[in-house]
Amino acid sequence: MLLEYIPILVWICLTTGVAAAILLFSHLIGRKRPSDEKLSPYECGIVPTGDARTRIPIKFYMVAMVFLIFDIEAAFLYPWAVVYRNMLFVGLIEMGLFMLILLAGFVYIWKKGVFDWED
Amino acid sequence: MGAATSFSGVSDMGLLAAAPFSAVVFFAIVVLLLDFLLPPGRKWVLPLVSLVGLLASSVLVTFLWGREVVGFSGAISLDRFSSFFDLLLLLGTALVVLSSFFYARREGIERGEYYSLLLFATSGAMLMASAVDMVVFFLGLEILSVSLYVLSGFFRDRTVSVEAAVKYFVLGAFASGFLLYGIALFYGAAGSTQYGAMQAMLSSGGDAPTLLVYAACALLMVGLCFKLGSVPFHMWVPDVYQGAPTSVTGYMSVVSKAAVFAAFVRIFGTGLAPVQIELSKVLWVLAVATMTLGNLAAISQTNIKRMLAYSSIAHAGYLLVALTAAGRAGYSSVLFYALAYAFMTLGAFGVIALLRREEQEALDLTSYSGLSTRHPLLSGAMALFMISLAGIPPTGGFFAKFYVFSAAVGAGYVDLAVIGVLNSLVSVYFYMRIVYLMYMKEETVGIEAPPSLAARAALLICVLGTLAMGVFPSGFARLVASSVSAIF
Numbered sequence: 001m002l003l004e005y006i007p008i009l010v011w012i013c014l015t016t017g018v019a020a021a022i023l024l025f026s027h028l029i030g031r032k033r034p035s036d037e038k039l040s041p042y043e044c045g046i047v048p049t050g051d052a053r054t055r056i057p058i059k060f061y062m063v064a065m066v067f068l069i070f071d072i073e074a075a076f077l078y079p080w081a082v083v084y085r086n087m088l089f090v091g092l093i094e095m096g097l098f099m100l101i102l103l104a105g106f107v108y109i110w111k112k113g114v115f116d117w118e119d
Numbered sequence: 120m121g122a123a124t125s126f127s128g129v130s131d132m133g134l135l136a137a138a139p140f141s142a143v144v145f146f147a148i149v150v151l152l153l154d155f156l157l158p159p160g161r162k163w164v165l166p167l168v169s170l171v172g173l174l175a176s177s178v179l180v181t182f183l184w185g186r187e188v189v190g191f192s193g194a195i196s197l198d199r200f201s202s203f204f205d206l207l208l209l210l211g212t213a214l215v216v217l218s219s220f221f222y223a224r225r226e227g228i229e230r231g232e233y234y235s236l237l238l239f240a241t242s243g244a245m246l247m248a249s250a251v252d253m254v255v256f257f258l259g260l261e262i263l264s265v266s267l268y269v270l271s272g273f274f275r276d277r278t279v280s281v282e283a284a285v286k287y288f289v290l291g292a293f294a295s296g297f298l299l300y301g302i303a304l305f306y307g308a309a310g311s312t313q314y315g316a317m318q319a320m321l322s323s324g325g326d327a328p329t330l331l332v333y334a335a336c337a338l339l340m341v342g343l344c345f346k347l348g349s350v351p352f353h354m355w356v357p358d359v360y361q362g363a364p365t366s367v368t369g370y371m372s373v374v375s376k377a378a379v380f381a382a383f384v385r386i387f388g389t390g391l392a393p394v395q396i397e398l399s400k401v402l403w404v405l406a407v408a409t410m411t412l413g414n415l416a417a418i419s420q421t422n423i424k425r426m427l428a429y430s431s432i433a434h435a436g437y438l439l440v441a442l443t444a445a446g447r448a449g450y451s452s453v454l455f456y457a458l459a460y461a462f463m464t465l466g467a468f469g470v471i472a473l474l475r476r477e478e479q480e481a482l483d484l485t486s487y488s489g490l491s492t493r494h495p496l497l498s499g500a501m502a503l504f505m506i507s508l509a510g511i512p513p514t515g516g517f518f519a520k521f522y523v524f525s526a527a528v529g530a531g532y533v534d535l536a537v538i539g540v541l542n543s544l545v546s547v548y549f550y551m552r553i554v555y556l557m558y559m560k561e562e563t564v565g566i567e568a569p570p571s572l573a574a575r576a577a578l579l580i581c582v583l584g585t586l587a588m589g590v591f592p593s594g595f596a597r598l599v600a601s602s603v604s605a606i607f
Contacts, residue, residue, distance in 0.1 A: 090132075104148045111155045 062114045073102055133190025136197035139180045139205050140245040146172025147238035154231025162229045166216050166573075169234045173213045173241075180205045187605070193313050194252040203602035204248035204381040207458055211374040212241045214465045214577045219366045221571035222472040226480075228273050228364060237370065240266035244378035248385075253302045253312040256382050260298070260346065263375055264291050271363035271371070283362025290345070290355045298342025304335035305390075314390030321393035328394055336391060336398055343386075346379045347435045350408040357416075360428035365480060368424060369468030372431040377457045380438055384450050387442065389606055395445050402443040403535060410436030410542040417549050422482050423471055426549060427464070430508060433546060434460055440539050441523045444530035447600070447607055452522035454599035459515035459588050463507040466581030470501045473574050475567045487553055489562030497568055498557040500578050507585045509550040510543045515588030522596065 041048055080087075080095055087094075109115075150168050157164055180202050188197040195201075215237065223229040243262025250256035268291065272284025302312065308331040309317040321328060345352040360368045387398060413433030420426035434456075441452045474481040474490075474497075481487075491498040507516035520543060524536040588595055 101148065104152055108151055 059114075059117060062109075066109060066114060069105065070102075073099075133188045133195075133197075135183065135186070136188040136190030136195045136249065138183070139176050139197075139202075140242040140249075142176040142179055143172060143209075143238050143242040143245065146175070147235045147242065150238060151231050151235040154235075162224070163220065165229070165231055165234045166220050166223075169216050169238055170213060172238060173209050173216070177206055177209045180209070189251070191255075193315065194255045195246070195249045196251045197249060199602045199605035200381075200385070201245075201249035203454060203599065204377065204457075205245050207377055207454075207461060208241055208244045208248065208374050211377065211461045211465060212237060212370070214461075214469070214580060215366050215370045215374070217577035217580075218369070218465075218469045218472050218574045220573035221569065222364070222366050222574070225475075225569075226274070226364060233270070233273060236266045236270050240270070240370070241374065244374055247378045248381035250382065251314050251385065251389075253305055253314075253386075256386070257295075257298065257302060259378070260382070261295065263378060264295070264346070267367070267371060267375060270367045271359055273364050273367065274362075277362075279362035280364070281362075283359040286355055286362075287359045294342050294345035294352070297338050297345070301335050301338030301340075301342055304331055304338060308332045308335055314386060317390040318392060321391070332391075332394060333397070336394065337401075339386065340398075340401065343379060343383055344405060347376060347383075347439075348432050349405055349435050349439060350412045350432065353409070353412070353432050356432055357425045357428040360431070361422060361424045361482075365424065365468055365472040368427075369465050369472070372427070372468070373461045373464050376431070376435065377461065380442075380453055380457055383442060384453055384603075385606065388445065388450055399443045399445060402439055403532070406436050406439035406443050406535060407538055408436075409433070409439055410539060414542050414545045414549075417546070420549075421484050423484055423487070423553075424482055426484070427467060427471075430546065430549075431464070433542065434464075434508075436542070437520060437523055437539060440527050440532075440535050443535060444523075444526040444532055446526070446530055447603055448522075448526040448529050450607070451596070451599045451603045452519070452526045454602055455522050455588075455592075455595060456519040458595065458599070459507070459519035459585070462581045462584035462588065463504045463514070463516055466500060466504040466578055466585065467508070469574060469578050469581060470497060470504070473497070473568050473571065475569070476563070476565050481566060484553070484556065486563055486566055487556045488560035490557040490566065492562050493566065494568050497578075500582050502554045502557065503582055503585060505550040505553050507589070509547045511547070513586070513589040515585045515592075517589055518592040518596075519588075 076098065077095070080091065084091055146169065149172070150165055153168060154162075154165060183197060184202050185199060186197060189195070190197070216234065219233070219237075223233055240263050243259045243264075243266065246259030246262065247256055248259075250259055268284055268288040271287050272281050274280035305317065306312050308329065309320045311317070321332070341352065348356040360371065363371065387395065391398065410433055413429050413431075413436055417426050417429035417433065420429060438453055438456055441449045441456065443449070444452075471480070471482070474486065476483075476486050487498075487501075490501070503514065507514035510516045510520040512518075520539070524539050527533075527536040527539065
């Protein structure tokens, strides 16, 4: 049974081997002439400014979280839409309940001021 | 696939099986939104509505008692076993809510989220007790755990509380990983995530159980033992119990533990029952280690919440003795123990939540010195809970231990029963120390116990429950026996 997985093992060895070889040879053979410019972190080709570890407003985090929740909602809607014809009324009630619960969550975050961007 | 037939009607989906915890979810949402409509002085409505929800759900469970419904294509099952645990979990939550009336207001956490999360956690716990499918069980566990991660960090401005939440979350997520891996292997071995399929596969004869089954068992056990706080996965328990709000600590040690034991009994008692003999060797070691470490470590604690945390580890050990014994007697004693433990532990945490010293919670053991002079009733109740936790008659704790150890002896584990009884002797020392401090020592100045009717009502229920289980144990024993007979 395990023999079926031999190609995957070969593939893993091959890919890690190639990657390691590229790094190793460029390290051994390549010429190194470091300068300040070359050693600085790459930031879209623009000269880097400041520290990356700054404080970010919590609102971005909130928006990301809200996005995630409503994105998952959409992920549930698609498979439901596919089998809707088979489920009909039962499906409609189930999805209605699901949307109602989500709506309650929406009201909650609205009242909590997640969408309130003015300080 | 016959999608048309599987969705053909409401009646054959078994929606009734989902009714008890759906009611709790509904009220959790109501409480969450109700919070915005209430002016700051009216927040006491929130625990009231939560209580109504818990009551509604328990009425529903009582009404459906004895019915057997398997819902959602064999994912959840409503039977006497799940109904018993539903009632136990609802009762535990109601007691926590009752003592929160006062505690939450005083500590400044009286918000909709607090009660709402308590209800959500309870719905998850109820889902675990009625799950007969690994995926649904995991879903319930995560609903419970995620709510508890948040609840244990509810004192946002106290370092201990935030530390507790982060510790609980990181380690809990890690344990969930183990559990999920176990579920994946379970599926690999049985070809289905349902407990029944595993049982059918294992008891169909033919080949001996493969390595895959044992690997699945081991990983499931690691995940479950973490959630129980059993040695060697107990490290988080003292820190989390100490840091979390006291009402939440009581909730964690009773409700979440009862739910995990319910799932444990269902998984290892039905799905994996054919390999129970092999698994009991591992459970034997876990039980001994858990009892011994819990009781020995509790001796040296000076903070009462930490002491009760180690005591809760020790009690998980006694319950593991019952799981090792297995069989109808063993599993019945798990149910009996869980109920007795709910009364005495929630009572003890209820007393702790009430006391206050120098504008802080009175958590130091010395705070209990001479408590009986000023608060005779309160210290009387506390003494009763301590006596019950130590397992001395005429309390529920005595008969809980009695049934566990007699089940162990009945299953041939005399050694385990002896170690258990010796452990109980050790535990008498640190439980009785509280009683000694309350009655024999000089009074500590500045201890306040504010009059709160709701909290006292919760304590009264705990006292009556502890005494009733100690004086009339046979009625409760019949109840748990009939509940367990529903799944075996």
